[in-house]
Amino acid sequence: MRIIVPLSVAVLLFSFQACKTGKAEEPSPPNIIFIMSDDHAYQAISAYSDHLIETPQIDRIASEGMLFTNACVTNSICAPSRATILTGKHCHLHGKIDNRFPFDTTQMTFPQLFREAGYQTAMFGKLHFGNNPKGIDEFKILPGQGAYHNPDFITNEGNIRIEGYTTDIITDLTLDWMKNRRDPEKPFLLFYLHKAPHREWLPAERHFREYIHKTFPEPPTLFDDYRGRGAAAREAEMNILEHQNWAGDSKLDPGVMDELGIEPASDWDKQAAVNNLGRMTEPQRAAWDEVYGSMNEEFRERYPSMDEGDLMRWRYQRYMQDYLGCIAAVDEGVGALLDYLDEAGLTENTLVVYTSDQGFYLGEHGWFDKRFIYDESFKTPLLVRWPGVTEPGSVSDEMVQNLDFAQTLLDAAGIEAPGDMQGKSLVPLLRGDADTWDRDAVYYHYYEYPAVHMVKRHYGIVTREYKLAHFYYDIDEWELYDRMKDPMELKNVYNDPAYSILVDSLKTELAALREKYGDSEELDRHFIELYQDK
Ligand code: SGN
Ligand code: CA
Numbered sequence: 001m002r003i004i005v006p007l008s009v010a011v012l013l014f015s016f017q018a019c020k021t022g023k024a025e026e027p028s029p030p031n032i033i034f035i036m037s038d039d040h041a042y043q044a045i046s047a048y049s050d051h052l053i054e055t056p057q058i059d060r061i062a063s064e065g066m067l068f069t070n071a072c073v074t075n076s077i078c079a080p081s082r083a084t085i086l087t088g089k090h091c092h093l094h095g096k097i098d099n100r101f102p103f104d105t106t107q108m109t110f111p112q113l114f115r116e117a118g119y120q121t122a123m124f125g126k127l128h129f130g131n132n133p134k135g136i137d138e139f140k141i142l143p144g145q146g147a148y149h150n151p152d153f154i155t156n157e158g159n160i161r162i163e164g165y166t167t168d169i170i171t172d173l174t175l176d177w178m179k180n181r182r183d184p185e186k187p188f189l190l191f192y193l194h195k196a197p198h199r200e201w202l203p204a205e206r207h208f209r210e211y212i213h214k215t216f217p218e219p220p221t222l223f224d225d226y227r228g229r230g231a232a233a234r235e236a237e238m239n240i241l242e243h244q245n246w247a248g249d250s251k252l253d254p255g256v257m258d259e260l261g262i263e264p265a266s267d268w269d270k271q272a273a274v275n276n277l278g279r280m281t282e283p284q285r286a287a288w289d290e291v292y293g294s295m296n297e298e299f300r301e302r303y304p305s306m307d308e309g310d311l312m313r314w315r316y317q318r319y320m321q322d323y324l325g326c327i328a329a330v331d332e333g334v335g336a337l338l339d340y341l342d343e344a345g346l347t348e349n350t351l352v353v354y355t356s357d358q359g360f361y362l363g364e365h366g367w368f369d370k371r372f373i374y375d376e377s378f379k380t381p382l383l384v385r386w387p388g389v390t391e392p393g394s395v396s397d398e399m400v401q402n403l404d405f406a407q408t409l410l411d412a413a414g415i416e417a418p419g420d421m422q423g424k425s426l427v428p429l430l431r432g433d434a435d436t437w438d439r440d441a442v443y444y445h446y447y448e449y450p451a452v453h454m455v456k457r458h459y460g461i462v463t464r465e466y467k468l469a470h471f472y473y474d475i476d477e478w479e480l481y482d483r484m485k486d487p488m489e490l491k492n493v494y495n496d497p498a499y500s501i502l503v504d505s506l507k508t509e510l511a512a513l514r515e516k517y518g519d520s521e522e523l524d525r526h527f528i529e530l531y532q533d534k
Contacts, residue, residue, distance in 0.1 A: 029187045029413050031350040033337070037194040037330050038078065038126055039370065040356035042381040044327055052216055052362065053324045057335030058383065061354045065385030066394045066430060072462065073402045075446050076358040076370045076377040081402055082129045086110060088406030088421030091445060092519050096130070097527055098448035103130055108418055110406040111135035114189045117415045122177050125170040125193030138181070140173050146195045148202035149279045163281065165204045167196045167326070171333035175340055192337060196326040200248050200272055203325030205287045211325035212291055215317060221488060222316060224365040228491045230477045232456040238361065238369040240319055241312040248272025250318045253296045260303050316363045323362065347387060351412055354383040371455035373444050373469045374489050378462065386412070390430045398434060399442050399464065400426055422517055440464070443513040447527060449473060461510040468506040473528065
């Protein structure tokens with residue numbers, strides 16, 4: 001049975017004990033700030049690698065805390081990841097197996113437990129989870145994917161529209177709550193959730209003016225031909241050259257596309273641009289047109305002499321300029337929040353997490369988007385600062401998952417986690433005690449197929465050394481990667497006789513993990529049937 005001692009009572013008990021014994025008062029429970037961006041690849045955080053962008057503010061969380069180099073998700077897609085974070089359960093249990101399926105609203109989410117325990121709770125930005133959050137005193141969340149300009153928000157008191165740039169607005173709402181509306185007597189749990197850098201990557205004016213002139217290094221696999229892997233990699237529709245929208249993503253003017261005879265990449269290609277630009281105010285639009293108009297002019301001149309390789313390179317640069325430009329505003333926002341914690345004297349007793357709902361391809365394998373069990377989408381950034389507990393500048397390479405976040409935060413706050421949560425508290429790791437950490441494999445399951453980007457359904461097991469995945473539904477293919485010998489995951493060695501004993505033992509381990517977490521072939525079939533009913 002779960003016993004929850006409300007914080008007010010706990011604090012009273014502590015004070016009472018302190019009076020009786022004459023001992024110093026116990027420290028008050030930590031405040032928690034959970035910062036999450038949407039689709040922020042670890043490759044685009046300089047604490048991991050500075051080859052693309054400097055993110056000095058986000059990096060502060062790691063230099064003053066811990067950087068996790070092997071954090072991963074259970075299912076690399078938005079709403080499922082968020083539901084896993086909130087419930088501490090794998091997707092087949094909370095029901096949000098993909099962006100379309102409904103969340104089982106009877107599930108307990110960890111903010112509810114914080115509120116029951118006496119914390120005040122607030123949430124600003126992108127939740128994208130299909131339901132309003134439970135256990136949150138005050139929220140202003142974007143409907144669905146939300147907009148980059150002049151966004152609408154769902155709030156506890158009805159819907160509102162705020163003029164400006166989404167990332168900056170989410171930061172302002174967060175700071176406003178911190179400064180003016182929270183009760184300083186109570187500990188808080190705050191969610192600061194960015195829409196950026198989600199597709200279609202529209203940076204703020206101050207950043208697009210700068211980033212559109214930058215050139216970024218190309219990944220070695222930009223021209224991957226997917227040989228050596230299975231049908232799933234070959235048939236996915238996430239190639240920058242073939243599948244990005246010319247108008248929506250690369251920001252070509254639909255008129256220029258027509259003039260040059262460029263076919264739309266999808267039926268929403270031009271409409272995406274019309275929708276995004278259509279939300280702008282006149283001054284926002286004028287600034288945009290000035291800069292992106294010149295880019296279109298230059299492209300018009302160059303296009304007749306460009307071959308496929310040139311076009312891929314050009315599109316990769318366009319993608320990075322906008323994607324990384326979006327991150328620049330996120331980094332500034334994080335800096336403003338950390339500065340406020342310093343000013344207000346809150347840094348010492350506040351645990352800060354920075355993460356993303358999953359990883360993302362930044363041209364590796366020629367791709368954008370996510371979904372696959374392969375590293376760039378499977379791994380996610382995780383940086384945690386907890387002054388007085390976590391050694392500044394420490395690094396953990398343990399295999400941790402978004403499945404662990406709920407139990408970690410509950411543990412940090414001294415609130416008991418429900419017994420049916422499936423993760424593990426990271427608090428021992430944060431305290432510098434890795435000896436008690438005994439996980440050597442994690443479980444992954446992706447479902448959203450057939451759907452946009454056409455990544456086939458698959459589940460698998462990942463250990464430090466190997467990754468074994470089973471792709472199913474309209475195929476039945478296994479893939480095995482030797483992570484030490486082949487870190488870029490270019491060669492499926494499943495059928496290599498040298499690995500046959502290993503395949504058997506990994507399959508046994510995978511079956512045991514499926515059983516441990518309550519997943520099964522029966523459930524796989526159940527979710528396929530439910531999907532077909534839709
Ligand atoms: C939109 C995007 C896709 C993206 C999904 C899911 N297309 O459909 O590229 O994979 O969202 O993203 S867009 O042209 O509308 O941007 S998720 O982050 O919500 O899972
Ligand atoms: Ca996402």
